[in-house]
Amino acid sequence: MSEETKVTKPSSGVLPRLLAAFVIGLILGGLGTFLVQSSQYSAQLSDLQNRVNTLQAAVNALNTTKIYTIGVSFPLTGELSDVGNQWKTVAQMALNDLNSELANENVKVQFKLVIVDDKTQAQDALTAVQSLAQQGIKVVVGPAASSQVKAVKAYADANQILIVSPSSTSPTLAIPNDFIIRTVGSDAVQAEALAKLAFEQGARNVVVFYRDDEYGQAFAQFFNNVFSSLGGKATLTKYATGLPDYASEVAQLSSQVKAIGADAVVMISFDTDGANILGHAKDDPTLSSVRWFSSEGVHGTTQLLSPEIATFIRKVNLLGTRPVFKENPVYIDFAARYKSLTGRDPPVFAANVYDSIILVGKAILLAGKYDGAAIRAAMFKVASNYYGASGWCILNSAGDRMYQDYAIWTVSSVNGTYEYQDIGSYSGGTITWG
Amino acid sequence: MDVVGFLVSWITLFSIYSILSISLNLEAGYTGISNFGKAAFYGIGAFFAAVISLSAFLMLNGLSYPLYSLETIISMGTLSKQNPILSILIFLFTVVLAFFVSGIAGYMVSYPTLRVGPAFLGITVLSFGELLRIFLRNFQPTGGTYGLAGIPHPFAFIQDPAVKDFMFMLVTLVILAIMYIFSEKFVNSPYGRIMKSIREDEIASLCLGKDVPKIKAQVLFIGSGMAGVAGALLAYYMGSINPDIFVPSLTFEVWAMVILGGLANNKGALLGAGIITFLNRASVILNFTFQNLPIDVNYIRWMIVGLLIVASLLFKPEGLIPEDPKSSFIWNFVEEKEPISLKKRMEETSKKVKFYIKKVFDWFAMGGG
Amino acid sequence: MNLIDLGVVINTLWIGLIYSLMAIPLTISYKVTRVLNFAHTSLVTVGAYVAVILSLVYPDFFSNVFVALIAAFFAGAIVAILNHKFVYRKLMDKEASPVILMIASLGSWIFLKYLIYSVISIVSKVIKKDLYFAVPAFRYTLNLNFLGISNPSLTYSLILGISLIVLTFVVFYRTSFGKAMRAVSDNPQLAQISGISDESVMTLTWFLCGGLAAISGVFWAMFSYASPEFADSLILQVFAACVIGGISSIALTILGGFVIAGAENILMSILYNLIGLDLSFRPFLSFLTLLIVILVRPPAGAAGGLPYRLKFKRERKWT
Missing domain, CATH: 1.20.5 (Single alpha-helices involved in coiled-coils or other helix-helix interfaces)
Known part of the structure; x- marks a missing residue:
């Protein structure tokens, strides 16, 4: 069969080929026209265009509101989805406050949030930050876990994207001159506060029951150091994270408490695991007969206010520490507004999320341009005299929060219902009650 | 929008996942080994590369910090930029060795697991992967839950991050090409036909005198080795790893890629990996276009991903590019045609x-x- | 030294029962329809959340466990049937292989999971309660003192769970529907020739399995808590229980549930007290047990295959 007959022979495949030829022709034609035109007028055109652009920009700057976008990478799904979704509400609250403040002051700048889910996974955090950066965003609030912050660190440093994590506490991220800023204090001081609190309350032989992740490990280590130097004895017991239930761990904890004759349990948990542990511990006679101390993780969960768990908390006189500045009016206002919005107390690190968004907004304003390095430099300046919901946000050279006071919290009965109450504070190495 | 940056980061991720999906295709598509422990061998490669490169850099500079410590991360920041040739050499060395380390792990795991029968091999390998992950979480020398960070990027000496990422993308693409050509040659060889015969009828292949367990173990060696290379690439790309990256859901994601593209077709594995990584990356555009929806846009995003997997299977249950049984030259002889x-x-x-x-x-x- | 506490034994029983209840519908649905259903986790979550949301919104009516369980049963059943009609049936009509069905179930799992997330986010905004971590309201209001066990959730779970298991056995082995299910699972073609409509059997199977899965979710919420992720973190243990039963025998599946629960609790307790094994190794033990069980006694069931060990034994005999 010759080539010619093959071509002229009508077949069903002719139409697509024609279409393809048509499309190729269009592209080639368009390209050709463009090349011819651009070569003729390009010089004059671009000159003119530049002038128009500069003029337009100047006019725009005077008249229209400038909109900056802040990227957010939160764990909306996955292990930390509970806090992630609460934080989302907090972030939007902070954004509204920031924008209404700017509108009141007649500043023609508004902020916008783009919230991307990172699934509580390291690799997804990296793709989330990459996606945000590729859309021109230079500053990202989040991600939550230290492992995620580590995953985005290399990319952020290279591309000068400022990462502001509200909750990463790992000591292995206290790196100077990088693009990671953490608006949360190191747990070293909180562990010291908790250790002194437990010791002052008469605990000498404690079981430290902690999450097996960077937060729990570091906290437990710090606690152990301080508590042993005070003269107490701490036995460290870790539990796996991400489990759907901790009944088995609680049963082991009970047998361990009995075996070593411990007089207190120190729980270093996050919110869901902590509430679950307390929910199972209330049924255990051994664990109901020792004192309990807790970190800030479980503070704010609704479950602790249910009568059953709250009675247990009263019975074992659970005391916890949490990072908050004493009688902070900003925090009190923030907590009240959050409660009216969602019907629950602010969860762990909510104040830090709130302050992170406000700080980023103010840093962008101070920097005057949307550029990672400039915002980073401005961030240190803004933070050094900013008092927010989480208190003074002064950063140290590693970009971590420098000062933090701690409150001592418990759950107590007020007019028949149970509520979270701060009954003391820890500042400058001493505990003050009331 | 930074289109080039998007393409570079997507293609890097695509290459890494493609290596995984091609390797799974060798096992599941061509040989009928339902390997649900891909994440384990991926993780072995990643941890091997991270441990070797970190300790090599520390040792060569006479430092003796623990691998996961803050000092290591800080010092790696400067050390990785000092000697370009050394960085690249260590990178290549670990990537090649990761193949063998993961491969040997796969070979060894196959010994007990192949003896439980093909249907339960999947869950056995999966259990092995989980055991390894939980062990690594509790094994302090490789960081435990801290994971390893500061893994030296092979092109850390390049100042411009765009160029650096582009170079890395090129390297992953080259490695993907090698893997692709290798597996194409491999499945169209006589050995590949034995693999297919095992998939079609294991007992018949046994009766024909093929040592089925041995061949399966060898395929697992190659498949796991390729997954190890992908893991090593991931470690260098991310710069930090931790055991919780290598969870079983990652394996299922790779399975979805292979099935979506079409079992027993390497082009299909590439297409499947391309589609799913592209969906994951590009669907973020929804976050920018739709805000203040009553439902969080992220949920809608993942829902669409799930729907598209189901829809494409309903549309083509055999995969987008189904197996082409005549892809090898030998068929042309069988059909008494002149090979083209x-x-x-x-x-x-x-x-x-x-x-x-x-x-x-x-x-x-x-x-x- | 006291190796095992009473609390550990009670936990084993309780968790084992819930694992078994979760694993039974997975086994039955695989047996009858050949779908290794990953969307099972979504059915469990749907059940848990139907009970939680209803008990929080209508505390008076749904304070009764039974009403909540029935509501959850129907919710799970409806989701399972819809999933079957829109996904699995269509794929089966196109003669898709089990592995394709499995990946399709993976797709519908992803879809359903984030659908659940969306519903939760809207409802929690409307009723102003935290639903990402929730327990049904009736967990705190149950009161029943039975055989001296003071934990009402446990008592309810034990009584209801065991009666559900017995009911499943009766349905599966003593009714004509059960016979039809077994016929379809053994040989679909033969069943069809004998006048059994495989479509109606499959629909009924999904109705039963979806409902049972949802009820097991309510039990879990009564035992622990409901979150959009809890079923995902349980699914490997549930699969392990099924595999011990060869994904075919209901009785062995129940045994598998208790074996896995025993490994996580009793074995953990013994090793912890004996050699001081860290508690964070708990998931390790369940997988280790699974591996040992599989290697020592390869399950020969619906999914059983060709164990090469037999071949080597024969070789030894011949030589």
Whole structure:
């Protein structure tokens, strides 16, 4: 069969080929026209265009509101989805406050949030930050876990994207001159506060029951150091994270408490695991007969206010520490507004999320341009005299929060219902009650 | 929007996942080994590369910090930029060795697991992967839950991050190409036909005298080795790893890629990996276009991903590019046809191209009518 | 030294029962329809959340466990049937292989999971309660003192769970529907020739399995808590229980549930007290147990295959 007959022979495949030829022709034609035109007028055109652009920009700057976008990478799904979704509400609250403040002051700048889910996974955090950066965003609030912050660190440093994590506490991220800023204090001081609190309350032989992740490990280590130097004895017991239930761990904890004759349990948990542990511990006679101390993780969960768990908390006189500045009016206002919005107390690190968004907004304003390095430099300046919901946000050279006071919290009965109450504070190495 | 940056980061991720999906395709598609422990071998490769490169850099500079410590991360920041040749050499060395380390792990795991019968192999390997992950979480020398960070990027000496990422993308693409060509050759060889015969009828292959467990173990060696290379690439790309990256859901994601693209077709594995990584990356555009929806846009995003997997399976249950049983030269002999030589194929293609070009010119000559 | 506490034994019983209840519908649905259903986790979550949301919104009516369980049963059943009609049936009509069905179930799992997330986010905004971590309201209001066990959730779970398991056995082995299910699972073609409509059997199977899965979710919420992720973190243990039963025998599946629960609790307790194994190794033990069980006694069931060990034994005999 010759080539010619093959071509002229009508077949069903002719139409697509024609279409393809048509499309190729269009592209080639368009390209050709463009090349011819651009070569003729390009010089004059671009000159003119530049002038128009500069003029337009100047006019725009005077008249229209400038909109900056802040990227957010939160764990909306996955292990930390509970806090992630609460934080989302907090972030939007902070954004509204920031924008209404700017509108009141007649500043023609508004902020916008783009919230991307990172699934509580390291690799997804990296793709989330990459996606945000590729859309021109230079500053990202989040991600939550230290492992995620580590995953985005290399990319952020290279591309000068400022990462502001509200909750990463790992000591292995206290790196100077990088693009990671953490608006949360190191747990070293909180562990010291908790250790002194437990010791002052008469605990000498404690079981430290902690999450097996960077937060729990570091906290437990710090606690152990301080508590042993005070003269107490701490036995460290870790539990796996991400489990759907901790009944088995609680049963082991009970047998361990009995075996070593411990007089207190120190729980270093996050919110869901902590509430679950307390929910199972209330049924255990051994664990109901020792004192309990807790970190800030479980503070704010609704479950602790249910009568059953709250009675247990009263019975074992659970005391916890949490990072908050004493009688902070900003925090009190923030907590009240959050409660009216969602019907629950602010969860762990909510104040830090709130302050992170406000700080980023103010840093962008101070920097005057949307550029990672400039915002980073401005961030240190803004933070050094900013008092927010989480208190003074002064950063140290590693970009971590420098000062933090701690409150001592418990759950107590007020007019028949149970509520979270701060009954003391820890500042400058001493505990003050009331 | 930074299109180049998006493409570079997507193609890097695509290459890494493609290596995984091609390796799974070798096992599941061609040999019928339902390997649900891909994440384990991926993780072995990643941890091997991270441990070796970190300790090599520390040792060569006479430092003796623990691998996961803050001092290591800080010092790696400067050390990785000092000696370009050393960085690249260590990178290549670990990537090649990761193949063998993961491969040997796969080979060893196959010994007990192949003896439980093909149907339960999947869950056995999966259990092995989980055991390894939980062990690594509790094994302090490799960081435990801290994971390892500061893994030296092979192109850390390049200042411009865009160029650096582009170079890394090129390297992953080259490695992907090698893996792809290798597995194409491999499945179209006599050995590949034994693999397919095992998939079709294991007992018949046994009766024909093929040592089925041995061949399966060898395929697992190659498949796991490739997954190890992908893991090593991931470690260098992310710069930090931790055991919780290598969870079973990652394996299922790779399975979805292979099934979506079409089992027993390497092109399908590439397409599947391309589609799913692209969906994951590009669907973020929804976050920018739709805000303040009553439902969080992220949920809608993942829902669409799930729907598309189901829809494409409903549309083509055999995968988007189904297996082509006649892809090997040998079939042309079986069908008593003359094998088409490369030269002839190229001639045919050039004829087609010439024809279309002529048609376009004719169209222009006719005044666009 | 006291190796095992009473609390550990009670936990084993309780968790084992819930694992078994979760694993039974997975086994039955695989047996009858050949779908290794990953969307099972979504059914469990749907059940848990139907009970939680209803008990929080209508505390008076749904304070009764039974009403909540029935509501959850129907919710799970409806989701399972819809999933079957829109996904699995269509794929089966196109003669898709089990592995394709499995990946399709993976797709519908992803879809359903984030659908659940969306519903939760809207409802929690409307009723102003935290639903990402929730327990049904009736967990705190149950009161029943039975055989001296003071934990009402446990008592309810034990009584209801065991009666559900017995009911499943009766349905599966003593009714004509059960016979039809077994016929379809053994040989679909033969069943069809004998006048059994495989479509109606499959629909009924999904109705039963979806409902049972949802009820097991309510039990879990009564035992622990409901979150959009809890079923995902349980699914490997549930699969392990099924595999111990060869994904075919209901009785062995129940045994598998208790074996896995025993490994996580009793074995953990013994090793912890004996050699001081860290508690964070708990998931390790369940997988280790699974591996040992599989290697020592390869399950020969619906999914059983060709164990090469037999071949080597024969070789030894011949030589």
